Amino acid sequence: MKEKLKNVFFRIWYWYVSTVDKNAEVIFMNYGYSKDNHKIKLDESDEKNRYSAQLYNLVASGANIKGKDILEIGCGRGGGLSYINRYLSPSSITGIDLNKKAIQFCKKHYSNEKTKFLQANAQNLNFQDNTFDVVINIESSHRYSKMDKFLYEVYRVLRPGGFFLFADFRHEVELEKLNTQLKNSSFMLLNDEKITTNVLEALKLSTSERENLIHKIVPKFLHGLGKKFAATEGTPTYNKFLTGEFEYLFYVLMK
Numbered sequence: 524m525k526e527k528l529k530n531v532f533f534r535i536w537y538w539y540v541s542t543v544d545k546n547a548e549v550i551f552m553n554y555g556y557s558k559d560n561h562k563i564k565l566d567e568s569d570e571k572n573r574y575s576a577q578l579y580n581l582v583a584s585g586a587n588i589k590g591k592d593i594l595e596i597g598c599g600r601g602g603g604l605s606y607i608n609r610y611l612s613p614s615s616i617t618g619i620d621l622n623k624k625a626i627q628f629c630k631k632h633y634s635n636e637k638t639k640f641l642q643a644n645a646q647n648l649n650f651q652d653n654t655f656d657v658v659i660n661i662e663s664s665h666r667y668s669k670m671d672k673f674l675y676e677v678y679r680v681l682r683p684g685g686f687f688l689f690a691d692f693r694h695e696v697e698l699e700k701l702n703t704q705l706k707n708s709s710f711m712l713l714n715d716e717k718i719t720t721n722v723l724e725a726l727k728l729s730t731s732e733r734e735n736l737i738h739k740i741v742p743k744f745l746h747g748l749g750k751k752f753a754a755t756e757g758t759p760t761y762n763k764f765l766t767g768e769f770e771y772l773f774y775v776l777m778k
């Protein structure tokens with residue numbers, strides 16, 4: 524029940540951000556990644572999203588993206604998909620998300636002949652079998668009620684030899700369940716990595732920028748809530764990463 528309520532809350536928040544962000548300032552909705560020797564080259568205009576783009580860069584490094592057909596599940600407001608498109612040269616990229624407003628936003632800002640968007644549920648993909656070379660999923664799966672169904676669907680739409688690049692966080696008590704779900708899927712696990720300290724570092728480094736943005740786009744009475752969702756330094760989510768109650772994982776799987 525608590526999880527269902529949380530899901531509703533998150534959906535309302537994503538909808539709300541889409542409604543108030545009139546100047547398209549929120550294009551990423553992940554916690555980011557920071558590592559001393561992982562400072563990627565970015566255009567000046569992308570610097571404000573450095574840590575979120577670095578998380579995408581890390582996840583995308585799990586496969587060769589160049590010339591491939593990519594599906595991003597839970598693309599949110601498309602910042603990651605746009606980063607992949609502009610820096611990693613895929614052949615095509617399709618973004619899906621449950622949130623209708625997020626998909627409208629993506630269509631308006633990023634649609635072109637090799638980039639498509641669809642409103643869809645991760646647990647019920649409306650694509651033919653063997654359609655994509657790479658599926659990317661970042662910080663979205665912790666909201667799925669049927670993780671097994673999601674894994675089945677990702678496997679189905681990937682071509683043989685295709686990659687599933689997956690990053691998300693879990694409460695420490697849910698980790699074993701996730702690893703069992705991955706083990707029971709038909710995927711071959713090529714790599715798994717705990718990146719909690721790098722995510723925490725990114726949150727710390729981006730706290731003032733995140734707070735400034737919250738102050739800019741949401742009314743004062745919602746500042747506390749905004750910071751909670753953005754997991755800025757000192758918030759419960761930030762502290763859960765700090766104490767190890769939440770772990771952030773990055774997996775590379777192959778069909």
Ligand SMILES: C[S@@+](CC[C@H](N)C(=O)[O-])C[C@H]1O[C@@H](n2cnc3c(N)ncnc32)[C@H](O)[C@@H]1O
Nearest residue numbers: 551552553597598599620621622644645661663
């Ligand atoms: C925290 S945001 C991350 C967005 C994006 N990956 C990023 O890093 O900026 C999570 C996204 O997952 C989407 N989502 C949640 N449940 C979903 C589902 N069942 N199917 C598709 N998308 C879903 C939400 O609407 C939201 O846009």
